[in-house]
Amino acid sequence: MPANYKELKKDRMKDWREELRKSKEAKERVQGERVKMPENAPMERNKNFFEVNKGLSEEQARKEAARCLDCPTPTCISGCPVNINIPGFLKEIERGEFLEGARVLKETNALPAVCGRVCPQETQCEVRCIYNKMKKEPVAIGALERWTADYERNTGNISVPEIAEKNNIKVAVVGSGPGGLTVAGELAKLGYDVTIFEALHELGGVLVYGIPEFRLPKEIVRTEISTLEKMGVKLVTNFIVGRTATFEDLSAQGFKAFYIGSGAGLPNFMNIPGENLINIFSSNEYLTRVNLMKAFRFPEYDTPIVRGKSVAVIGGGNTAMDSVRTAKRLGAERAMIIYRRSEKEMPARIEEIHHAKEEGIEFMNLHNPLEYYGDENGRVKQMKLQKMELGAPDSSGRRRPVPIEGSEFMVDVDVVVVGIGTSPNPLIPAALPDLATTRWGTLVVDEATMMTSIPGMFAGGDIVRGGATVILAMGDGKKAADAMHKYLSENK
Amino acid sequence: MPKIIQKEVLSENVVKLVIESETIAKSRKAGQFVIVKIGETGERIPLTIADSDPNAGTVTLIIQRVGATSGKLCDLNAGDIVTDMVGPLGKATHVEKIGTIIAAGGGVGIAPMYPIARSFKEAGNKLIAVLAARSKDLIILEKEFKEFADEVVVWTDDGSYGNKGLVTQGIEEIVKREKIDSCIAIGPAVMMKFVALLTKKYNLPTMASLNTIMVDGTGMCGACRISVGGKTKFVCVDGPEFDAHLVDFDEMLKRLNAYKDLEAISYAKYQESLKSK
Numbered sequence: 174m175p176a177n178y179k180e181l182k183k184d185r186m187k188d189w190r191e192e193l194r195k196s197k198e199a200k201e202r203v204q205g206e207r208v209k210m211p212e213n214a215p216m217e218r219n220k221n222f223f224e225v226n227k228g229l230s231e232e233q234a235r236k237e238a239a240r241c242l243d244c245p246t247p248t249c250i251s252g253c254p255v256n257i258n259i260p261g262f263l264k265e266i267e268r269g270e271f272l273e274g275a276r277v278l279k280e281t282n283a284l285p286a287v288c289g290r291v292c293p294q295e296t297q298c299e300v301r302c303i304y305n306k307m308k309k310e311p312v313a314i315g316a317l318e319r320w321t322a323d324y325e326r327n328t329g330n331i332s333v334p335e336i337a338e339k340n341n342i343k344v345a346v347v348g349s350g351p352g353g354l355t356v357a358g359e360l361a362k363l364g365y366d367v368t369i370f371e372a373l374h375e376l377g378g379v380l381v382y383g384i385p386e387f388r389l390p391k392e393i394v395r396t397e398i399s400t401l402e403k404m405g406v407k408l409v410t411n412f413i414v415g416r417t418a419t420f421e422d423l424s425a426q427g428f429k430a431f432y433i434g435s436g437a438g439l440p441n442f443m444n445i446p447g448e449n450l451i452n453i454f455s456s457n458e459y460l461t462r463v464n465l466m467k468a469f470r471f472p473e474y475d476t477p478i479v480r481g482k483s484v485a486v487i488g489g490g491n492t493a494m495d496s497v498r499t500a501k502r503l504g505a506e507r508a509m510i511i512y513r514r515s516e517k518e519m520p521a522r523i524e525e526i527h528h529a530k531e532e533g534i535e536f537m538n539l540h541n542p543l544e545y546y547g548d549e550n551g552r553v554k555q556m557k558l559q560k561m562e563l564g565a566p567d568s569s570g571r572r573r574p575v576p577i578e579g580s581e582f583m584v585d586v587d588v589v590v591v592g593i594g595t596s597p598n599p600l601i602p603a604a605l606p607d608l609a610t611t612r613w614g615t616l617v618v619d620e621a622t623m624m625t626s627i628p629g630m631f632a633g634g635d636i637v638r639g640g641a642t643v644i645l646a647m648g649d650g651k652k653a654a655d656a657m658h659k660y661l662s663e664n665k
Numbered sequence: 666m667p668k669i670i671q672k673e674v675l676s677e678n679v680v681k682l683v684i685e686s687e688t689i690a691k692s693r694k695a696g697q698f699v700i701v702k703i704g705e706t707g708e709r710i711p712l713t714i715a716d717s718d719p720n721a722g723t724v725t726l727i728i729q730r731v732g733a734t735s736g737k738l739c740d741l742n743a744g745d746i747v748t749d750m751v752g753p754l755g756k757a758t759h760v761e762k763i764g765t766i767i768a769a770g771g772g773v774g775i776a777p778m779y780p781i782a783r784s785f786k787e788a789g790n791k792l793i794a795v796l797a798a799r800s801k802d803l804i805i806l807e808k809e810f811k812e813f814a815d816e817v818v819v820w821t822d823d824g825s826y827g828n829k830g831l832v833t834q835g836i837e838e839i840v841k842r843e844k845i846d847s848c849i850a851i852g853p854a855v856m857m858k859f860v861a862l863l864t865k866k867y868n869l870p871t872m873a874s875l876n877t878i879m880v881d882g883t884g885m886c887g888a889c890r891i892s893v894g895g896k897t898k899f900v901c902v903d904g905p906e907f908d909a910h911l912v913d914f915d916e917m918l919k920r921l922n923a924y925k926d927l928e929a930i931s932y933a934k935y936q937e938s939l940k941s942k
Contacts, residue, residue: 372883374702374709374749382881411751413883417688440887442897449892449916451923458886466708466880472934475708475733476880477927551919598884599902 181250184261185243193268194243207310208237215531219501222386222469225528226290226319234320238266241312244303249314252301254648255282255355259298259314262321275325276332278318283358283401284351284647286326286393289319291384292644293522326396333403337364342661345370345428347414347601350378351643352434352634354401355650356657361404363658368407368428370414375465378436379643382465383457385495387502388525391464415604420630429664430657433616433625433632434650437640438598442591443487447545450553452479456492456592463499481588483507485556487542488592489519491642494526496590497534505588508534513541513561513574539563539574543581545589555583594640601636615639622656623649629664631657667747670723676802678730679773680739681715682747687722689714689752695780696758696874696906699724700882702749703737708931710734711879711889713777713851713905714753715806727776727805733931740939754882755905758874760784764846765791767839768814769860771832771852772798775805777874778851785849786813793845794818795835797852801826832856833863840867847872850909854921858914865910873909875900878923891917 211227218225241263249259258277265274278285294315302311325331342365346353349371357367375381377394402408440455442448462468468478484500486493489512501508515538539561546555560580563572597614609617609626616625616632623631633649671683698713716725730739758781766785770778775796786792794810797820804826810817819827820835848871850860857873864871877889877900884902891898894911
C-alpha cells in the first residue's frame, strides 16, 4: 500500500522534529553501531519456554533511535505492509516521548508488540533503510517497535485509539488472527459495531496456536486483544461461521459486511509410506498441542504431548523452526531440520535459523524423507532419507532440488513433525457455494479491495494467500478495512 | 456459556447430558459432532451429538467414562457449565431412501446412531436396529429406538440381556433372513472393523461413523487422519462417516492408542483429585 507522503512530510516538518534533526549531525549518527538484541543464553533457553529475546534497555533504545537519519523520503515505510510511520515513532523515542511513540505506532498498527517480535523486518522495512546503501547495518526498527510497545504495556496505561461516533453498522469478522484483529481495530476506530467470531476457545488465531511462547508470549497477545475490547469490539469464541450459524443467519441478524480471515487450514503431508504412523504429527498439531493446549505443562494440563528423544522436523519455514525448537525444549537429545533445498533457499527468517543453530538444532539440508518405519505398536522408529542436490531454478525462482540416486540412508527417530505448509480450509467455501475459489482452494479477491466474488464479503491472509506471514495478513486486513468502509458508506 | 439443563445416569459409566446451546441445537444435523473442553486446563475432545431440541435450544450428549475429560464431563451436574463447546462439526449424514437398513450400534456408539437411524426411518427406509454391548447395563436408548424402528434386537456379550453373542452375529442373522440394502455401524473401532469384515463378505454397503483423536476438529491439525481406500482422510472435515469397507481399521486402532500411557497418567491424576475433595 502506498504511504501518504504528504501527511508524513507535514509530520516531519514539525518544529521539534527539525530541532531534533539538527541537534546531531548525520555524520555523528552514522558512527553508532546497530544495537544487538540481548538474548537468553542458547543452552539454557533451549530447556524452557521463556522468551528468547530480552528486549532493549531504555538507553539502548534511545541510542538506536538516534541512528535514524529521519530521511526526507523514508523508504523504510514503503516496505511495511501497514505503512507504519517509522521515522515518526523513532524520533519520539529519541526525544524521550515514549508514549507518543506508541501512539504513532498504533495509528496504523493494532498489534505493535506482536509485529515487533514476529515480523520479517529484514526483508521489509529494514532492508530499505538508507544505511544499507552506506554498506552499514540498518536501524533496528523491529527491536524498537517491540521496545516501544512493551514500554507502553509496562506502564499499565495503554492508550486506546480514538473512536469515531458510533454508526451502528454491524460488521462480522471471521477469525481472530492478525488479519481479523486488524480489520476489527480499523473498523472500530471508524465507529462500526464489530463482532469477531473465533472457532477455537481462545482468541488470537496463529498468534496463540502457532507461534510459540518463546517467540511471542501469549500475555502480549491477550493485552493487544483487550485493547480491541476496550474499543468496543465484541469477541465471540467457540463459534464457526458457516456452521454454528450460517452467513445468511448473520445477515438476518443485521451484519452488513464480512471479513473472512479464517487462516491456513489443512496441513499438507507428503503422502509417502508410513506417514500415518503414531508420533508423526503435522506442525499445526504439534504446535497447537504445546502452545494453545499447553501440553508442555502436562499433566497439569490435560492435553498430552509425546516428548521425543530424536525428533525430525520436515521443512524449512518459520513453522518448521518453531516446531524443531519446541522439540528441543521438550527434551529432545537430537532435534533435526530435514530440508530438501539448501539453507540459502530456506523460507524461515534468518533470525530463527540463527537462533535454532545456537540452540543445538541439527540442520540436514539437501535431504528428503522417502519412507517411515514403525515398531509393532505402529510408532515411528526410523526414517529413510535421500540426499538431494540443487538443479536449475523452478517456477518459484529457487533452484530445484534433485534426488541423488543411491544416496538413501536410515535415521532413528521417535517423533516426526511435518511442517511443509498448509492447504486452505474447506469449511468456508463449503458454506458458500457461490464463493469463487482458485484451483488451489484459496479465495479469489479483488487485489485493490480484498472483496471476494460475493459483494460485501471481504477476505485476506492465508485463506487468500495460501500461507504467508502475520504482517501480510495485517496488511490485507488494513486494505480490506478501508475498502469495507467505502463499500458500507456507498451501500447504506 | 453452555449450561447443563438435565443429567441422567444411564449406567455406571454412561451419562446423558442435556446442554443449553441455542445455535448448535438449531444448526446441527444427524451425524455431526461437537468439540468439548472442561475447565481452563482441559483437553478438547469430540463427541457426536445424540439428539437436539431446536425449540428448547438444547443438545444431548451421551458420554462414557473412559478418561480424564470424559470423566470430568460425567461428573458434571445439572446447573454446571460446560466451559467450551463448539460445533456442529463434520459432514452431516447423507440421508436418502435406500430400502432396508441395519443400524448396528455398539455400546455408547448407540447414542450417535440414534439420530442417524431415526433420519433414515423418516426418509422412508425400513429400519432394523441391532443394539449390542458387553452387558445389559451398557445397552442404552432401547426404548427410544423402539419408538421408531421397525425392529429392535439386542445382543450382549455375556448374555445378560437379549441374545448372547456379538453384534456381528446379530447382523448376520438378519442378513441371512432377508434382503438388506445398507448397513450403518457405530461403536468401538474394533466392533466396526469386524462389522465391516462381515458385511464385505455379503457385499452389503456399510457406513461407519468414526470417533478419532482430535484437537481443533476443524481440519487444522490432522490428528484424526486415517487411511480410506489407501488415501489419507481427515475424520473431522472429510467425515466422520466413511465407507467401512475402505477404512484401514487396524491403522485407526493403533492411532487411537497413541496416548494410552499419557491418558492413564491424566486419568489417575483426575481420580486422585476426586479423592482429595
